Amino acid sequence: MTAYDQLMAFQRQTEALSQVAGRLGWDQETMMPRGAADQRAEESGAIQAILHARRTNPRIGDWLAKAEAPDAVGTAQLRHIQRDYTRLLRVPGDLAEALARLTSKSQGIWAEARQSDDFASFAPVLEEVLNLKRQEGAALAKGGDIYDALLEDYEPETTAAEIEAIFDAMRPGLVALRGVALSQPERPAICGQFPGEGQIGLSTALAQVFGYDLNRGRLDRAVHPFSSGSGDDVRITTRTSDTDPFNCIYSTIHETGHACYEQNINPAYKLTPLGSGVSMGVHESQSRIYENQLGRSRAFCGWLYGRMHDAFGKMSVDEEDFYATVNRMHRGFIRTEADEVQYNLHIMLRFDLERALIAGDLQVADLEAAWNDRFKADFGFAVDRPSNGVLQDVHWSVGLFGYFPTYALGNVYAGCLFEALQTAVRGLEDQLAQGQLTQATDWLQQHVQQHGGLYAPRDAIERASGKAPTEVPLMSYLSEKFGALYS
Numbered sequence: 001m002t003a004y005d006q007l008m009a010f011q012r013q014t015e016a017l018s019q020v021a022g023r024l025g026w027d028q029e030t031m032m033p034r035g036a037a038d039q040r041a042e043e044s045g046a047i048q049a050i051l052h053a054r055r056t057n058p059r060i061g062d063w064l065a066k067a068e069a070p071d072a073v074g075t076a077q078l079r080h081i082q083r084d085y086t087r088l089l090r091v092p093g094d095l096a097e098a099l100a101r102l103t104s105k106s107q108g109i110w111a112e113a114r115q116s117d118d119f120a121s122f123a124p125v126l127e128e129v130l131n132l133k134r135q136e137g138a139a140l141a142k143g144g145d146i147y148d149a150l151l152e153d154y155e156p157e158t159t160a161a162e163i164e165a166i167f168d169a170m171r172p173g174l175v176a177l178r179g180v181a182l183s184q185p186e187r188p189a190i191c192g193q194f195p196g197e198g199q200i201g202l203s204t205a206l207a208q209v210f211g212y213d214l215n216r217g218r219l220d221r222a223v224h225p226f227s228s229g230s231g232d233d234v235r236i237t238t239r240t241s242d243t244d245p246f247n248c249i250y251s252t253i254h255e256t257g258h259a260c261y262e263q264n265i266n267p268a269y270k271l272t273p274l275g276s277g278v279s280m281g282v283h284e285s286q287s288r289i290y291e292n293q294l295g296r297s298r299a300f301c302g303w304l305y306g307r308m309h310d311a312f313g314k315m316s317v318d319e320e321d322f323y324a325t326v327n328r329m330h331r332g333f334i335r336t337e338a339d340e341v342q343y344n345l346h347i348m349l350r351f352d353l354e355r356a357l358i359a360g361d362l363q364v365a366d367l368e369a370a371w372n373d374r375f376k377a378d379f380g381f382a383v384d385r386p387s388n389g390v391l392q393d394v395h396w397s398v399g400l401f402g403y404f405p406t407y408a409l410g411n412v413y414a415g416c417l418f419e420a421l422q423t424a425v426r427g428l429e430d431q432l433a434q435g436q437l438t439q440a441t442d443w444l445q446q447h448v449q450q451h452g453g454l455y456a457p458r459d460a461i462e463r464a465s466g467k468a469p470t471e472v473p474l475m476s477y478l479s480e481k482f483g484a485l486y487s
């Protein structure tokens, strides 16, 4: 066996074990008996230790030094392996361990602080997490920008300055759109009783309409919707609320976008470094285009109204108002409940604050006030309590600095892809009005999803859309859609 073949065989086993670890995580959120929590923590810890030892095994370095890629795909495989190996070796083992220990504790402290609406009780442990993340970032950056080094984990080959330029170009337009919409009387949300079983039945059907293969996947309930796994075992979860059926429906379509990306990667890449989505931003572009540009379009909403009528009977909105209700904008504090316009403003706020925290320009003691000031400026009203403000997201408590911007970057990428998709698929609106998604999702599979990790994130979007990605297509889409809804 050549060095390349040996390296790839070793990687394949590591990736298989990593899928096993992921499935333990899925089980924990869906099926695990309550009393098993402590034992599960030990089981997960044991498998993580094995994974860490394999990923930092010096034999990888030996193989990398000798390996010759047989083709362009092999070159991409080696690039991924080299990058991951180099990054892992840069972080001292005791620092990685301290971070893992601290973040498993700090998440609980955050949850309690959120429950009791008390930022001060979370601040000390956040300070510790931030301190360790700065050390990790400095080790990874080797003299370069610390935030960029952390961002690399989620969005490789992309800098904070590039993201900042895109966000700066979007912010005034978004603030203006929200201002116009919210100066008008607020549209009511849908009301009524929507039995959970009906929502799950409809969501399962919708996932299949969007191309999800239930023979290699499954849909279960969890507290927070997520998708996990890759290749031939990609699972999604959703949640139901008896009064708000859209939460379940659109969470499911969103997770279906993530899951289809994983299911549709070239089978030759299964259990290799190329065998999963290339970045969080590109991943989010798939979930968002399924959920928003396709799932919340006027044409598709017309079809969905009929399906909801079949499932739940008469509703508080008629067919005419259904599209406006699905896309209604309202004054809200919570990122995960925001519409397509305000969502991006939520992300920009977090991006700017976390960069300032990492750079040392903002102290944890001043974070709550900084959050509230910025929220007032962008959203036009004041945060009423920390659980509606600085304590609403889990991310910082578990050390996910650099993750937030990938959500809005995903929206930007979805905008680029949708522009190209509309040109490529003739009669898209007629198809959406019939609940026919096949041509649209086939296009995404062929131009984005099948490639997995083959191309760098921005290259992947550029190859699919035919242009270097910018915020322009997303902003025109949003202005046109919400301009018409709130004219």
Ligand SMILES: [Zn+2]
Residues within 6 Å of the ligand: 254, 258, 284, 287
């Ligand atoms: Zn997502």
